[in-house]
Amino acid sequence: MSLTARELLHKLAEDAGLTYPTVAKRINRMMKKGSGLIESVQEIAVEHKLKPNKYNINPVKIVAETEKILREDYTQTLMISAVLGQMIESRGKERFPPPAFFAYTEMLFRISDAPRDVKSETSIEIEERTTRIIELMTTLVSVLCEWSEQGVVGVADDCPDILRDIARAIFRKTKLLQGGLWTCISCGNIVESRETRALMCYECDSKLSGSRSIEDRYESLGENDRRSYGRSTE
Template identity: 90%
Template sequence: MSLTARELLHKLADDAGLTYPTVAKRVNRMMRKGSGLIESVQEIAVEHKLKPSKYKINPVKIVNETEKILREDYTQTLMISAVLGQMVEARGKERFPPPAFFAYTEMLSRISDTPRDVKSETSVEIEERTTRVIELMTTLVSVLCEWSEQGVVGVAGDCPETLRDIARAIFRKTKLLQGGLWTCISCGNIVEARETRALMCIECDSKLSGSRNIEDRFESLGGNDRKGYGRSTE
């Protein structure tokens, strides 16, 4: 069973004798019309006389792998968070989709015992971990949430019960952002998106006005226990 959307689409492309870009474009079009990721992939599989049940993704395993990565080392997690925080504020192709970022902050809220710097990671290792987390989070929101041309429009019908709280939080925060509101990653308060600084409300930002390093800002969110990160109370 594939773990990320890219892996799943590559498998379908190979089995169906198609190119990856062809499959990816077709799936994207189907999802914009309201079909789920797995539903779209399985429909294409049927068209090519392939067994649809072969093409699945287990979101619970995605969560487990993500938690494993985030628990490996505190500094590594901070650096991953810093990169994703910068990417969600970026523009164009470099932007990390907000729904995927919200999924990531929900993942952060699930861990509170990440050890302090037990090893030294190389820049290559951190880049690999960051890339993997990006793939995992974009896949997770694709299978937990219901999509349309407007983006996230609800919780997917086949979302596992144990992960519905994450899906609801992603949907809620995405709807707020579409309405011009942002959930502060520090205190969790809802504020005007245009009034945020480095993903924080003005009040939280002012408390950290002496720190320009986004890694330091993430580190301040709850200390080693990290009870912040804009955790959903739903």
């Protein structure tokens, strides 16, 4: 069973005798109209007389692999967080989709009790882990959430019960952002998105002003004592 959307679409394209770009464009159009990722993939599979059940993704396994990666090494996880933090503030194709970033922070919340072992990971290894996390998170939000042309519009009907809290948190924070609000990654306060610096409210950013330490900027992600940030209780 595939774990990422890219893997799943490549498999469908190969089995159906189509090109990957052709499949990807069609899936995107279908999802903008309200179809889920798996629903869209399986519909195309049926059209090409393929068994739809062969094309599936287990979001629980995505969460398990993500947790495994994030527990490997504390410094590596901080580096991944820094890269994704920069990407979400980027523009254009380089930008990390906010819903996927929110999914990532939910993963950090789940591994907040991980031991802080510090290993020596190479830059290539960290880049590979970061790329994998990006694929896993973009896939996770695709299967946990309901989508339309406006983006995330709710929790998918087939979202597993044990992951509904994550899906609700992604949806809630995405709606806040669409309304011009942002949840500080440090203290958890909800502030105007235009009043943030490095994903933090001014107050938290000022406490770290002048600090170049990656630990100072990102080690608060995933902590249990945040007031608002983390898993949704709705």
